[in-house]
Structure formats: C-alpha cells, structure tokens
Amino acid sequence: MDTAYVNGKIYTVNSAQPWAQAILVEAGMIKAVGTDDEVRQRLSKDAQVVDLEGRLVMPGIHDAHLHLLFSGLKFKFEPHLSPGGNQRRAIEDIKSCNCSGPGDGAGNTWILGGDFFPPDFGPEGVNKAFLDEAFPDQPVFLYDYTIHHGLANSKALELAGITEDITDPPGGRYIRDETTGTLTGEMVEHARWPVLRAIPDYAAAINADAIAWAISVCHKFGITSVQEASASPQALKAFKALEDADALKIHIAAHLVWRDEGFGMAKLDVLESTIESRADWASKHVDTNFVKVWLDGAPLPPHFTQADLAEDGTVDESNILVPQDEFLSRLTEFDAAGLTVKIHCAGEGSTKRALDTIALVRQTNGPDGPRHEIAHAGFIDANDYGRLEKNNVVAEMSPAIWHVPEYGLMDYYHFSTVLKHQAHMTVGSDWIITPDPNLFPALQGMLQHGAESIDLDTAIEAMTLSGARAVNQDKRRGSLEVGKSADFIVLDRDIFTLDTSDIGSTEVLRTVFEGETVFLREEHPKATLGRTS
Template identity: 40%
Template sequence: MSRVAAAYIHGHVYTVNEKKPWAEAFIVSASGRFEAVGSNEEILNLAKEQGLLIHDLKNTFVMPGIHDAHTHLLLASMQKLNEIDIGSDSTAGTIAADIQRGQCVCACAYAHVRGDWLIANFYAGDNFPDGRIDRKYLDNAFPDRPLLVRDISCHNVVLNSAGLRRAGYDTESKEDPPGGKYVRRPDGSLTGELVEAAATQAWSSLPQPPVWYVKEAILYGIQMSHRFGITSVQEASANTIYLHALRELEQENRLQMEIFPHIVHAPETFAAESQESLHQLIDIADTFRSEHVDSRFVKFWMDGAPIPPHFTHCDLGPDGVPDEKKLLIRFDALLSALTQHDARGMTCKIHCAGEGSARRALDALEIVRQLNPAGPRHELAHCNAIHRDDIPRMAKLRITAEMSPAIFHETSLTANFPHIFQWPFKELQDAGVHVTVGSDWILPPTPDIFPALSAIVERFGPETGRTAKEVGGEKICRIITLSGAEAVGKAMELGSIEVGKKANFIAVDRDLSRGEFADAKVLKTWFEGEVVWEDGEL
C-alpha cells in the first residue's frame, strides 16, 4: 500500500502518552507510523525541511484509534448482510409476519450462503404467552423451510419443526444435553427453544458460508468499525473459515484493521464447528499470524447469559460456592486447557456472566499462574458481576477485566437486576485491575461504544480541583486505547500517539478527555496514516 509522508498541524491532540499527554501536531511517515509529535512550530519546521504535505486539523480533537476489546465482527456483519431483523418486540401474533417481511428485505445475492435455512434476529421470550416462545408460531408460515431465530442474548434459539427435523432433533426427547436445555411443552414435547449448548446441534447443521462471503462480511464489519473510530479489535468467536478469510484478505492487502481473533476452545456452539476441528486450529494458530493478525488468543464460555427468562449465568450460592449445574465447562477440563495454552503464550478470554463463573475461572487461573508465573495476561469477559473478595485476586493474577457489552452500562437491566449488573469499575480501578471495554457487537445494532461510555464516566469519582467527569474522561480514553493495546501485548505498537507507533488515529467532534461521550461523533478515522472513514464535516 503506497502512502506519502505528511504533517498534521493545528490539532487538539490527546496522545494518551502520560509523559506528553497533549500535542498540537505530528508527522506520519510513508510507512504509516508516527515520525514526530510536538508543537505546530516544531512540526512545521520539519515538514518544510522534508517537503511534506501538510494537513490542517483546524483545532479538531484528535486521539488514538479505539480498541474494541470484545466484538463478533463476522457474526454481526452476517446479521446485517443476509439475516432477517425482526427486532426484539415480535409477539406470538406478529413473529411469522415479521420474518416473512424481513425475508423479502434479505432476498439478495447473499441469500444462499446458509443453503435454504432462514436465520432471524431477535425474539424476547417474555413477549409470548406464559413467557415462552413455541415453534407453533412459526410452523404455519414456514411448514417446510428450516428456520432458526436467535433470542436477544444470542445464547438461545428457537427452531420451527422443519428446522428441528433438518438438524436431527428428537421432538420427544426426554433428556437435556450437557450444558444445555430443551424447553418443553406440558406434554413433554419440545417447544423448539434450545437453551445454551442445546443449540450446538442446530448450528453445526447449518452449511458453513463460503470464504468469499466471509471475506465480504469481515470487510463490512471493518468498515462499520471505522465509522465509530475503531482501529483494532478482539474477535470473540473465531473459527477456521474466519482465519482463512483473514489470511486471504491480508494477502490481498485489504485488511485495514488490527485483529486479534480468539479461537473458540469450548463450548463450540458459537463457532459452529466441531471441538476437534477447533482444537486442531488452535494447535496451528501461529501459522495465521501476519502484519495485522495476531492469532495467539483462545476463547472459553464458562457460563451463559444473565438475561431473562432463562438466566443461564452461574451465580454463587449462600455458601460462596458456584452453582456447578450452570457451568458450561468442567473445572478439570478448563484447568488442563488453560495450562496448555498459557505454556504456549496464548492469552485466554473466559466468558463469565456471574459471580460464580468468575470465581471458578479465577480458581483455575490461580493454579495456572502458580505453574507459570511469567505467563501471558488472561481475561475475564464481561465482568458485570464480580464478588468483592475476588477483585484483589484479579489484580494479583494480572487478569484483565473486559467490560462488555458496552450497551449494558446504560440499560435499565442494570437497575432491574443490580446483583447481576454491578459493573464495579471503581472497585476494579482502586484494586489495580487492568480494565478494557468492548462493544460485544452482535447484541447492539452497531459497535458504537460512546453512549455507554457516557453512562460510566461518573463512576471514577472526582479528584482535588477536578470533576468526576474530567477524571473519568481521561481514564476512559486510556481504557479504550492504550489499555486495550496492553491487554493484547501490543503497547509498543498501538494505543497512543507516540513516535514509532502505527498511525491509527481519529478526529472527534468534541474533547472526549473531558468526559463528553454522549452523542459524540467520529469525523474521520485514519489507519496507518490512510483515511478509512470520513464523515465529511472535517
């Protein structure tokens, strides 16, 4: 990719470099890295000496590109490109009509990527009689074509009768699968709703999309991320076809995003691929590393989702012991896998949606760290509920608290279920725990994290002579940039505007360091010195 060195002047530049947090101007080299950072006068003199192009930032606020610590780039993009959006307010009387209407919208060139299956998003069980969805609401409209609808948590699905038959389910089954549940009617037959691991069989029955389509979906996801200032992401559910698509995009010089794909170890539900195949992929993960892809990351789901009506997260009992029935991975299996991956220098992200799952994950990580004190930094994903006794353990074990989905920081769910949605930002910060934020894009319509940041900024508390918003603004700017780079071991390459680092930066319509995140808009995004998104106002 050919670039031309250029100077950028008259900026209000927040560098996120503690030694020099503010600058007015900088130079980006032809190789796409920051070559100099300083005052307008300093940079103008260098620009004239070197005969550089000069860009006037017109006093716009500029900061490093955002790191999204938890996204489902491929799944979210596939939802937008060829799946049916029915919203979450469909009822027993409207769901089939909503899907039929959405099917017409999605009747495009991508419609065949899942064979003749229809995929729709999202239903909410409490919109249906007795708080339960049933395949009978789908069968009249879709008697022969297999249909799968995700719920609003994305952890559970409902299939129509044709889908159950195609996927090989026994509608009269009496036993639930390990880690999952078949929701049943009063007569014992399946409603079609499949909870957690019960959906694995359904997802594995769907045809894998072709590589060309996966590439187009990833490019769409990258473009959407650029729109919201994101220049690096941690992909939370990577599989074989995903990594092959990234490799081809890199070879074609079309990958304008730093991507850290977390290969699914277990359960395999979200990867739609067999555990054997996924484990083989982890074994050869290094072969997929490239300039913009670091594949030394693994993903586990310890429990489910803390969302009604199923509440499949793992809580603590009155005795402080996790509810083992809610755990999706056996402790011995988790410990064995973590030990193996840790020894290879692979960072593990563990989905924990309850105090019980977080405690059990930390129990395993404590043993791993004793075996290998200098091993890589690992992560607990979501961290919406961490028992106060476990927060100091996270700091001691060098665990990153990855706080996602971002939208939950501002939702009414936090007020309705305070025990589940604690979001202990201040407690984590005071204990010295490393904190990052992710969008968990697949749940929200876009990866925009700014509205959520405005909801957490006050949690950091004031300092002498400064408001909580000012303190929180600076801390959050660091969390969404340099802290993210540190979490993936790339702090020497990314995360701040410093000489030698990649020139990934954004222009925003307000000073985010002052905590003004609500309604903030990215005006321009640069990736390695090249404009990849432009709103048109700058």
C-alpha cells in the same frame, strides 16, 4: 509521502507528552509529535498537510470484545426482528427482508435471524408452531436476544436429527410444552449445537463481505483495533482473504474458540485443530495467540444460565459449562504455550472459578505467563477484586450498555473498584448484543456511574492504551508516540471541555489507520499539498 496533521488539540495518552498540536506520519508510522512549528520543519517538499482546525484528536479506539463476523452477518445479511414484535411481526420481518440464508446443496435454504425477546411472544410463549405454519418446508433458526439460546422450527429439528425422545445434553436444555411434554423448538445453551451443526456455512465471499462491512462500521466509530471474541474457522478464512487483498484495515486479536460449537461455528475437533494450526492464520494484522472459552451462560431472563455463588460462598456448579478437571488441564496448556485466554464469566461463581483456576495455573507454570482475561467482568464477588492484579488478570468490561437503565446493569461494572485494586481494565462493546460498536455513550456512562465513576483520562486510557497492553501491543499502538502505528481519530467536539452529558453523542470525523484515512465525514477537510497550510 509524509503527511502532517497540524493545528489540532491532540490528546496522546502518553504520560510523558500528554498534549500536542501536530503529528507527522510516514509509511504508516508516527514520525513526530509536537508543536505545529516542530512538525512543519520536518516536512518534505511534497508532503501533505491536513489542517485539523483545532479539533480534538486521540488514539484510535481499541474494542476489547466484539464479534465481527456474527455482527456483519446479523446486520447486513439476515432478517432482524423488530424489538417488541410478536410472532406475527416476526414472520413479517422475515418475509420482508428478502434475505437468502445458506443452502445445503440438497434443496434446503435456511432462514437464520434474530433476535427475539421471549416475553414479546405473549401468552403463546416461545413455540415453533408459528414458524411451522409460515415455513413448513424450509428450515428456520432464530437466536434470542442473549445469543446463547435459540428457536428452531420442525424442519430444522428434522435436519438436525432431533426427535421427541432426545435427552438434554451436558450444559444445555430442550424446552418442552408444560402440558404435552413435546418439544417447543426452543433450545438453551449447548442444546443448540445439533441444529447449528446442521446449518451449512455461508459462502466464503459472504463471510468476507460481512466482515469488511463490520470493519467499515468500526471505522465510523473510531475503532482501529479489536479483540475478536469468537474467531471461528470461517472468520479466520475471511480475515486471510481480506488480508491477501490488502483490505484488512484493522488490528485483530483473534480469540480462537475452544469447546463451544455454537460460537465456534464448527465441531469440537475442528476447533481443536484450528488452535493447533493457529500460526497458519496469523498475518500482519491478525494475531492468533488468543483463546476464548465460555465458562457459563447469560445472566438474563427467562433462562438465567450464569453461574452464581451458593449461599455458603462456593461456586454453584449447575451452570458451569466446562468440567473443572478439563478446564484446569487445558488452561495450563494454553498458558504454557503463551496463549492469552479470554474467559466468558457471567456470574460471580464463574468469575471465582476462573480466578481459582488461573491461580492454580500460576502455581504450576509460574507467575510470568500470559495475561488472561475475565470477559464481562461486571460480576465479581467483593472478595475477588484483589485477586485480579495478584494473578495478572484483565477485567474486560463488556457489553458496553451500563449506561442504559433498561438493561438493569447500573449496579454492576464497578470501574472505580477494579482500578482501586490496581487491576488492568479494558472496555468492549460486545457488538452483536449491541446495535453497533459505538463506545462514546459507554465512555459517558463510565463518568456518570455514581460511586463507581472514573475520570475522563482514565476512561480514555481503558479504551486505548490499556486495550493495546491487553493484547501485548502497547509498544506498537494505543498512544500517539514516535515509532508507533499512526492510528488516530478526529472528533467533532472537545470532550475535555464540554458537559459530560454531551460526550455520548460524540461523532468521529476522521479515522486514520496506519497513516491511511479509512473513514472521513464529508464536513471534515481533506489534505492539501505543500509545506504551508
């Protein structure tokens, strides 16, 4: 049965036909885009008609960077620590959650949660002592607000085999008490890996439930296509289970984790084999031709694990997480295999290293390989902007918190500069860092970013068609055109005519994915039958 959406103000993101009144959908695809009369003339006798009541319609949003499984587990199944809470409040939050973490079959049920902000713990600092007192016999792991570091109690350290004589691993550090020299339980970057290895997996049904919930949240905010930035083996299994049940109502570019046991939720050899067997996890809605690598850490206090530039302009190697010879070798292999690589870069040094390495890969494999990405592209040396377009590299802007002064990112994320250098730019929420994947506040922020502001048309394209292009799907989605997937959203306001300051509070009334309404607010009209409105 075909469905017509009429009497709308439809922004198509198609330069050949930017605006329309109506869309005709059949079998999940767009069959016609035009005026009400043009669409009504093509209706079948039993067609459905939805009166849009003059509402603004636009393509479904593409979130270029989020973490479906992590976010689903964090916000649905794990204790969430109160912002500004001290140790006592953290214990109260954990105990009041009534959450049950994964069990290891040997009588140990883990408590997993977060996220804590180290200064909130006061003069006592980040130390496992308060967790040991409250949970002497139960393993506890709390991740901090960057998600790059964590705190484990003594029981968790014991199960992980971590003793006082442990040495710091490459790319990580164990924090010790300044007076006694003993382990505080706080672990930085790769030092988390032994504890994370010891944590058992959640049940497969929990993982699938977490992802299904996360997808429903995406629908609420108009997101129909995502780049999963940490596609662990557990996430891939859950995607497959949902796909087999015809319950995966979102397009996923699954970035398979390489060389990071923390974000990959598996040992390095398992991550390697998952990349090798990537075709086994691909499906109608899951594309597995993507890889994710973390080149450095996080540019946030108190640990500051990003890779910056030295005074002489060279890369400060102290926080680079992947040896250059290994990085170059594997990036060359991934590129030759046609895999797009998203490279986490949180400093100007790591961005320069990534661009240098991609340039070498282009010399070896030729200039026409896959389009690679710099994730979190707010940290780019002035001399490197021109290298993005030259080497066919996407500037992926996330996390989408540049509009929040408290995060201190107002001077970063140079939207206008990136586009003036003809670079390909996408937008991501980095949901797990953010409380939800709502990109409308970020959209407003792109328009109110001082000298780096961009216009509304350009910002919307970055959130739609540009995202589809980044995952090689711009021929199938990202704009509202005949022959493309019927993925679109209906908004509660006309963001083209209202004051810019009101864009951030925009709400989605209806989300349509492949012609199916997957989210509908109660106040939005439902379909009627017949050829008349």
